[in-house]
Amino acid sequence: MEPLIAIVVGALFAISVFLLLSGSLIRLVMGLFVLSNATHLLIFVAGRLTRENPPLIAEGMKVAEAGIANPLPQALILTAIVISFSLFAFVLVLTYRAHRSLHTVDTEAMRVAEPAPRAARLRGRDV
Template sequence: MEAVLAVVVGIFFAAAIYLILSKYIVRILLGVAILGNAVNLLLFTSGRLTREVPPIIAEGIDALPAGAANPLPQALILTAIVISFSFFAFLLVLTYRAYQDLKTDNTDDMRIAEPIKDPLPPLGY
């Protein structure tokens, strides 16, 4: 099962990189979302896929019982979910604002900038 998930993680990373290298912002956003899911699946797979007892430590015991699940990958996945969601929300707002101002989602068209006009009229000296 871990080999299948490793292949899926590779496919997710490849698709994310392909979409991020696109020149359209909507594709870039989809690539960032897929990249976040690929990282989460990678962390999930690295934490082993065996069914083990929850990592609950009873009173008076100093260490995890034998055969307990590792809580670190679970904590990392929760953190990665929050970070990727907030990053995606920021990029979504940034993209929407750029589309409102520039009327395009093509990054090549966004690079063409108009010259800044002088807001003050020249002095009549």
């Protein structure tokens, strides 16, 4: 099971990098979303994948008998999912606002905050 999921994680990373390199803000945001999901899956696999073995330790024992999945990474992912979900919601709204006020989602055209440098003006009276 793990190798299969590992390949899926790799594919998701590849997709997200492809999307992140795009010039469209919408694709970029989608790339971020795919990247965070790939990360969650990666941490999920790191905690082992087992079926039908609940992470319970029998009374009087220190460790579980059967190979169980580590529940901690799952707790970590849960935290990370909530966080990335809220941040993604913000970025989506921001993208919408950017489209409304800048009239473009082309990252190359978004230069309001960083105008192209002016041609060097040589003025004798400077200083």
